Structure formats: structure tokens, C-alpha cells
Amino acid sequence: MSPADAAGPADVVVALDVGGTGMKCALVRPDGSTVHTERHPTDAGRGPDAVVETILDVAEGLAGKARADGLDPVALGIAVPGVVDEAAGVAVWSANVGFRDVPLRDLAAARLGLPTALGHDVRVGGLAEARLGAGRGTGHVLFVAIGTGIAAAHVVDGVAATGAHGAAGEIGHILVRPGGPRCGCGRDGCLEAVASASAIARRYAEATGAGLTGTGPTGAAGGGGLAGGGLAGGGLAGTPASAADVADRAAAGEPAAARVWAEAVEALADGLATGQSLYDVEAVVVGGGLAQAGPRLFDPLRAALHERMTFHRRPRLAAAALGDEAGCLGAALLALDAR
Amino acid sequence: MSPADAAGPADVVVALDVGGTGMKCALVRPDGSTVHTERHPTDAGRGPDAVVETILDVAEGLAGKARADGLDPVALGIAVPGVVDEAAGVAVWSANVGFRDVPLRDLAAARLGLPTALGHDVRVGGLAEARLGAGRGTGHVLFVAIGTGIAAAHVVDGVAATGAHGAAGEIGHILVRPGGPRCGCGRDGCLEAVASASAIARRYAEATGAGLTGTGPTGAAGGGGLAGGGLAGGGLAGTPASAADVADRAAAGEPAAARVWAEAVEALADGLATGQSLYDVEAVVVGGGLAQAGPRLFDPLRAALHERMTFHRRPRLAAAALGDEAGCLGAALLALDAR
Numbered sequence: 001m002s003p004a005d006a007a008g009p010a011d012v013v014v015a016l017d018v019g020g021t022g023m024k025c026a027l028v029r030p031d032g033s034t035v036h037t038e039r040h041p042t043d044a045g046r047g048p049d050a051v052v053e054t055i056l057d058v059a060e061g062l063a064g065k066a067r068a069d070g071l072d073p074v075a076l077g078i079a080v081p082g083v084v085d086e087a088a089g090v091a092v093w094s095a096n097v098g099f100r101d102v103p104l105r106d107l108a109a110a111r112l113g114l115p116t117a118l119g120h121d122v123r124v125g126g127l128a129e130a131r132l133g134a135g136r137g138t139g140h141v142l143f144v145a146i147g148t149g150i151a152a153a154h155v156v157d158g159v160a161a162t163g164a165h166g167a168a169g170e171i172g173h174i175l176v177r178p179g180g181p182r183c184g185c186g187r188d189g190c191l192e193a194v195a196s197a198s199a200i201a202r203r204y205a206e207a208t209g210a211g212l213t214g215t216g217p218t219g220a221a222g223g224g225g226l227a228g229g230g231l232a233g234g235g236l237a238g239t240p241a242s243a244a245d246v247a248d249r250a251a252a253g254e255p256a257a258a259r260v261w262a263e264a265v266e267a268l269a270d271g272l273a274t275g276q277s278l279y280d281v282e283a284v285v286v287g288g289g290l291a292q293a294g295p296r297l298f299d300p301l302r303a304a305l306h307e308r309m310t311f312h313r314r315p316r317l318a319a320a321a322l323g324d325e326a327g328c329l330g331a332a333l334l335a336l337d338a339r
Numbered sequence: 340m341s342p343a344d345a346a347g348p349a350d351v352v353v354a355l356d357v358g359g360t361g362m363k364c365a366l367v368r369p370d371g372s373t374v375h376t377e378r379h380p381t382d383a384g385r386g387p388d389a390v391v392e393t394i395l396d397v398a399e400g401l402a403g404k405a406r407a408d409g410l411d412p413v414a415l416g417i418a419v420p421g422v423v424d425e426a427a428g429v430a431v432w433s434a435n436v437g438f439r440d441v442p443l444r445d446l447a448a449a450r451l452g453l454p455t456a457l458g459h460d461v462r463v464g465g466l467a468e469a470r471l472g473a474g475r476g477t478g479h480v481l482f483v484a485i486g487t488g489i490a491a492a493h494v495v496d497g498v499a500a501t502g503a504h505g506a507a508g509e510i511g512h513i514l515v516r517p518g519g520p521r522c523g524c525g526r527d528g529c530l531e532a533v534a535s536a537s538a539i540a541r542r543y544a545e546a547t548g549a550g551l552t553g554t555g556p557t558g559a560a561g562g563g564g565l566a567g568g569g570l571a572g573g574g575l576a577g578t579p580a581s582a583a584d585v586a587d588r589a590a591a592g593e594p595a596a597a598r599v600w601a602e603a604v605e606a607l608a609d610g611l612a613t614g615q616s617l618y619d620v621e622a623v624v625v626g627g628g629l630a631q632a633g634p635r636l637f638d639p640l641r642a643a644l645h646e647r648m649t650f651h652r653r654p655r656l657a658a659a660a661l662g663d664e665a666g667c668l669g670a671a672l673l674a675l676d677a678r
Contacts, residue, residue: 083650093650140503152617161495163619164479165652173650174613176514185649274513278491278617280502310524311422311432311512313504 007031010072013335014062014114017079017121017327018055020044020096024324025058027066027073028332032132034325036065048098055104056111063112076108076116077124077335079327084120085166086334091118092166117331117338123160123169124330125322126153129285130160132329133321140281143320144171144272145288149184150192154279159337172196176270194267197243197290200260204246207256247293265297269304276305276312287320294319346370349411352674353401353453356418356460356666357394359383359435363663364397366405366412367671371471373664375404387437394443395450402451415447415455416463416674418666423459424505425673430457431505456670456677462499462508463669464661465492468624469499471668472660479620482659483510483611484627488523489531493618498676511535515609533606536582536629539599543585546595586632604636608643615644615651626659633658 007030017024020042027036040058044051055078063073082094089105091097109116119127126143135141135155143153150172154161161168172192173185180189181199193199204210241249241257249257272284284305290297302317322329346369356363359381366375379397383390394417402412421433428444430436444457458466465482474480474494482492489511493500500507511531512524519528520538532538543549580588580596588596611623623644629636641656661668 154617156500161618164621165619167651168617168619170616170619170651173616175609177517178515178609187647187649270514270517274613275617277509277512278493278507278614279500280504280507280509282503308526310526312506312509 008072008074010070011074012066012071013332014059014066014073014076014112015079015328015332015335016055016059016062016077017124017331018042018051018097019081019121023055023058024328025062026325026328026332027062027071028329030336032128032329032333034328035071036062036069037325037328038062042097044096044098048100048102051097051099052102052104052107056108059108059112063114073112073114075332075335075339076112076114077119077328077331077333078104078108078116079119079121079124079331079334080104081121083165083167084118084123084162086117086119086123086162089116089118115335115339117335119331119334120153120160120162120166121327122151123153123162124334125287125320125326126155126169126285126330127158127160127333128322128326128330129287129320130155131158131333133326134285134318135283138283138316140279141283141285142272142275142279142281142315143285143287144275145320146196146268146286146290147288148196148198150196150271150288152275154281171271171275174271174274176267176274191267191271195264195271197288200243200246200264200290201241203263204249204257204260205240207260208241210240243290244293247296251296261296262300265300265304268301269308272301272305272317273308273312276309276315280313281315282313283316283318285318285320287322287326291319347411347413349409350413351405351410352671353398353405353412353415353451354418354667354671354674355394355398355401355416356463356670357381357390357436358420358460362394362397363667364401365664365667365671366401366410367668369675371467371668371672373667374410375401375408376664376667377401381436383435383437387439387441390436390438391441391443391446395447398447398451402453412451412453414671414674414678415451415453416458416667416670416672417443417447417455418458418460418463418670418673419443420460422504422506423457423462423501425456425458425462425501426505428455428457454674454678456674458670458673459492459499459501459505460666461490462492462501463673464626464659464665465494465508465624465669466497466499466672467661467665467669468626468659469494470497470672472665473624473657474622477622477655479618480622480624481611481614481618481620481654482624482626483614484659485535485607485625485629486627487535487537489535489610489627491614493620510610510614513610513613515606515613530606530610534603534610536627539582539585539603539629540580542602543588543596543599544579546599547580549579582629583632586635590635600635601639604639604643607640608647611640611644611656612647612651615648615654619652620654621652622655622657624657624659626661626665630658 183190522529
């Protein structure tokens with residue numbers, strides 16, 4: 001029986017997707033439709049205790065809003081970035097949000113009195129894409145979020161692998177270019193250091209000698225946000241070129257942009273090929289800010305990935321379909337699964 | 340309830356681990372103890388039909404032997420190399436054995452009248468190591484078999500991931516050295532092309548100008564046999580040095596051997612670090628012929644792997660404990676699981 005089958009007509013899940021800057025919030029029906037959304041600032045600089053208080057206040061407010069609208073809040077799902085121990089309900093390490101071993105699931109369950117699940121932002125995003133989005137109907141899906149960082153979720157039959165310590169899917173930190181650019185994790189040549197949206201912007205700035213401040217690679221396990229920035233941006237005279245600008249300039253034939261973009265695509269293809277060698281999936285779904293580049297990303301990436309498939313079965317390569325709602329939807333699914 | 344709990348006192352599983360040269364066969368009790376073993380030549384050159392007939396004859400003979408000894412054969416488990424669709428019971432592609440889309444499970448079930456499971460040799464080996472061997476008591480295990488090829492099994496809570504098409508775990512074919520040695524799969528720089536036992540022997544022969552015939556890299560998905568050769572061997576004047584010889588000569592300070600061995604260890608550490616980034620396991624268990632090098636392999640490999648762990652949890656690195664029985668034991672476990 002699927003969660004939707006078991007649901008009452010007024011059932012909704014309170015869902016929060018907490019990022020470093022803001023938190024996306026929603027009331028989600030068991031069938032995955034969204035009946036209400038809100039956004040709130042995270043304001044992580046206030047420290048983890050204040051952020052937890054805000055999360056609990058916002059969640060409580062959403063549950064109250066649901067009841068006022070005649071709906072029945074039946075569960076709470078919260079997604080956070082970093083390393084998340086889903087089984088224990090603990091935000092082990094979230095650099096962006098300032099969390100370190102925060103037992104967020106139990107704190108929230110105690111405050112709201114609802115069955116609560118805590119998930120990892122990219123893993124729940126992958127869950128949502130696999131079950132409701134671009135991977136719908138596909139048993140084995142690899143979801144890859146490319147934003148300020150790069151992270152993945154391996155979803156089999158609607159369940160995302162967590163790993164032993166909540167740290168599975170760190171595809172941004174696999175070696176693709178030995179001796180290559182230094183990554184935020186401290187190693188050289190990680191995929192994220194070549195092909196994240198922020199790496200593309202940084203490498204283009206380096207290649208063209210343009211000034212660029214404060215946009216070094218992100219810390220390990222801190223990036224990969226679902227719709228995290230990095231693609232949108234600039235293009236104004238004097239501001240650094242974003243990854244979107246690099247894609248535009250590459251399409252227009254500018255040599256430095258074309259080189260940086262091609263190097264990123266090749267590195268991504270190497271990383272996805274490694275993922276396929278290990279996971280053997282039917283579909284690779286790419287989301288996050290960089291996916292907004294559309295065919296400028298997907299056409300050359302598909303060709304480069306398929307070129308690397310020798311004995312492998314070629315996975316379908318698709319753009320994520322749920323946009324920045326994926327985190328809330330996935331947090332809601334996780335909460336329904338855990339109920 | 341575990342299979343052992345449900346077992347009758349005389350229950351045994353007929354288990355076959357079919358390789359390119361020979362097949363290891365056993366009668367295995369549900370608790371994992373072996374009551375009888377046999378070996379038979381595969382003689383793959385006779386063609387797939389003849390090999391299938393031999394497998395069926397041997398399995399039938401083992402079931403008869405069990406009954407003659409007062410035992411009760413309750414299931415049949417068969418492991419083969421290559422690409423194996425466990426759900427369909429089909430040997431999709433086994434270069435070593437000459438199989439292509441052979442519905443071996445149903446053929447065997449029809450002949451013997453026993454519940455039958457067909458598994459992949461390295462995946463069932465990993466299953467056995469995770470449940471009965473070096474990974475016993477560990478929920479998340481990555482088993483890596485290094486022989487003529489390199490392949491892996493990701494085992495979570497006693498279940499080995501198969502992938503969508505039976506091709507998961509091909510860690511031998513992840514890129515670790517862009518522009519590096521040509522792999523049997525047709526790509527350059529795969530882990531297997533640098534660090535399999537046969538690659539080590541080949542690279543040492545190339546480095547020293549020694550003659551070497553007929554020991555090129557193995558085909559994709561065809562290697563990684565559990566105890567497949569590649570380490571044992573030679574050392575006689577005039578015969579090419581084996582990987583074991585290279586390890587010996589490296590330990591004795593011979594520069595070319597030390598360089599080839601160190602390059603293999605570094606590449607293995609890169610490959611295992613990629614595995615840990617994606618899987619987040621508690622233990623990495625290394626088996627296959629190369630593991631027989633013992634501390635000459637495990638000491639530098641452990642150091643190199645841990646050096647690469649930045650934000651990751653460090654997995655325990657252990658040598659496989661079941662030797663070349665792992666394939667039969669795992670085939671038996673798979674058959675009991677499927678019953």
C-alpha cells in the first residue's frame with residue numbers, strides 16, 4: 001500500500017528544506033501535490049541554536065496554518081545539507097547551516113507532536129525526482145545535484161541509499177583529475193573542483209585574469225544544494241562571470257569559455273561514468289543550478305557519457321523535473337515512509 | 340528468522356562457483372559450514388552448451404551424493420562471472436565461460452527440481468564475506484576482488500546490490516589515471532589497467548623490458564575472479580614475473596618493482612576512496628589473488644586510503660577471510676535467501 005492509498009482526504013505533511021540562506025517550506029499531500037508554500041530566511045550566522053528555534057517555529061506555524069485551513073498535519077519532514085544520519089535523526093555536520101550533531105528529528109517531534117523524519121537535502125531531492133519527477137517509473141536512478149558543490153543520491157525502488165554514516169553519494173569528491181585543481185575538501189582533482197557551477201566560474205575567471213573574490217570551492221559535503229546558486233548571475237560589466245555566463249560565452253565561441261565549459265563537461269562525464277560503473281542505473285537525473293543550462297549542458301554531456309560506456313548499459317540522461325520544490329517533496333515522502 | 344533457524348538438521352545447499360578454468364562445488368549447510376567439496380574443469384573451449392551440460396551434471400551428481408549421505412538437498416546456488424541478471428536468472432554475458440544470455444537458473448531448476456538461484460561470482464563472494472567472513476557483523480561492506488581483473492560488491496545488511504542490469508560494482512572500470520594504460524574494456528586509465536594482478540605483472544615486464552606473452556588486460560566484466568590467478572606464479576628464470584614476484588622484488592628494494600607496486604597501490608587507494616565517497620561503508624574487504632600479498636599490500640594501501648579520507652569516515656580495511664570458498668558459500672546463501 002502506498003502512502004497515498006493510506007491517506008485521509010485532509011492529510012498533509014509539513015515539509016521544510018533548510019539551506020544555508022533560506023528555508024523552503026510546504027504543506028504537501030501524500031500524492032505529492034503541494035497545497036501551500038512559504039519561504040523564510042535561515043540566517044545561519046545567528047548560530048545553530050537560533051536556527052533550530054526558527055525551524056521549530058516555522059514548522060509549528062505551518063502545522064497551525066494547515067489546521068486553520070481544515071487540513072490534518074500527519075507528519076513532519078525536514079531536509080538539511082551536509083552529513084545527515086537519517087536512522088538516528090541527527091544533523092551530523094552541516095557546514096552551511098552551522099549544525100554539528102543536532103538531534104533535530106527528536107527536537108521537532110517533541111515540539112510538534114508529529115511523526116518526524118530528518119533527511120539529507122540531495123538524497124530527499126533524489127527521492128522526489130525518482131518517485132515523482134524525471135525518474136518516475138524507473139527502478140534504479142542516480143540523481144546528481146550540481147550547484148555550488150556536487151552531490152548525488154542513488155535511489156533504488158524509491159529508497160535513497162544513506163550509507164553507514166549518512167555520507168553516501170559524495171560524487172563531488174571522487175578523483176577525476178589527478179594533480180588537478182584543489183578542492184574545498186583538501187584534495188586535488190575532485191569532480192567538484194572542476195565541474196561545479198562555482199568551479200566553472202572560478203576557472204573561467206582564472207583563465208581570463210578577471211577578478212573574482214570570495215567564490216572559492218565550497219567545503220566538502222556542504223555544497224550540491226538542490227537549486228543552490230552558482231548558475232544564475234552576473235553578466236554585468238565588472239561582475240564576475242557566472243557558470244551561466246560561461247555557458248553563454250562558450251556557445252558564442254569564446255575560446256576561454258569554450259575550454260572551461262568543455263573541461264567541466266568532460267569531467268562530469270568521467271564522474272557519471274564512474275557512477276554508472278558502480279551503480280548500474282537506468283537513469284541519471286541531473287539537477288541543481290547547472291542543469292538550468294539546458295541543452296548547452298545536456299547535449300555534450302550525453303554524448304561524452306555515452307562515449308565512455310563500453311560494456312555498460314547506457315543510462316538515460318535527463319534534467320531534473322521538480323525544480324527547487326524537490327527538497328520539500330522529498331522531505332514529505334521521507335516523513336510518510338517513516339510514519 | 341535467518342535461513343539457519345528454518346533449516347532441518349540434514350538440510351544442505353548444492354553450490355557451484357563456475358569460473359573460466361574450473362568450477363568449485365560444495366554441499367553447504369544453512370549455517371555456512373561446508374560438508375563436502377569437489378572441483379571440476381570448466382573446459383570453456385567446448386562452447387556454452389557443453390559447459391551448461393557439465394554444470395547440470397555436476398549439480399545433479401552433488402544432489403545425489405547428498406542424498407546418498409543421508410542429507411537433504413533443499414536448494415541449488417550457482418555463481419558465474421560477467422554480467423548476471425539475478426532477478427531473471429540469466430547469465431547475460433560471461434566472457435570467460437562463453438555465456439551469452441543463458442537462462443541458467445531455470446535450466447538448472449528444471450533438471451534438479453530444486454529452488455535455484457543464479458548469482459554473480461564477485462557479488463556472492465562479497466555476500467559471503469559480509470555475512471560469514473571479514474565483514475561479519477558489519478552492516479555496510481564493500482568487497483573488492485583483485486585478480487586478473489578487479490570487481491566489487493556493495494553489500495548492505497547482507498544483500499549485495501545488483502544494479503538495474505546485473506552490472507553493478509565494476510570498480511575495475513572507473514577512471515583513475517586519465518590518459519593512462521589502455522584497459523581491456525577499450526578505455527584508458529581504468530583502475531584495472533593499473534592495479535589488477537595481471538596489470539602489475541604486465542607493467543613490470545614493460546618497465547624491465549622482460550618478455551611477456553598472452554597476459555594482456557582481461558576483458559571488461561570478465562575478470563575479478565575471487566581467487567583467480569595472477570598472484571601465484573613464476574619467479575623461475577625465464578618466466579615472466581607475477582604480481583607476487585613484483586611484490587617480493589619491491590620489498591627487496593628493486594626500483595622498477597617498487598615503482599610498479601607503488602603505482603598500483605596508489606591507484607587502488609584512489610579507487611577505494613571513490614568507492615567510499617559514493618558508498619560510505621564501514622569496512623572494505625579486499626580479496627582475490629592480490630590479497631595474498633598480505634601486509635605488502637594492506638599496509639601501504641591502508642595508509643594511502645586513509646590519507647585520502649578528508650570528510651569521509653575511514654572504513655576498516657581488511658583481507659578477505661574465506662579464501663576461494665567464498666563463491667560457493669555465497670551461492671549457497673543466495674539460494675537460501677531466494678527459497
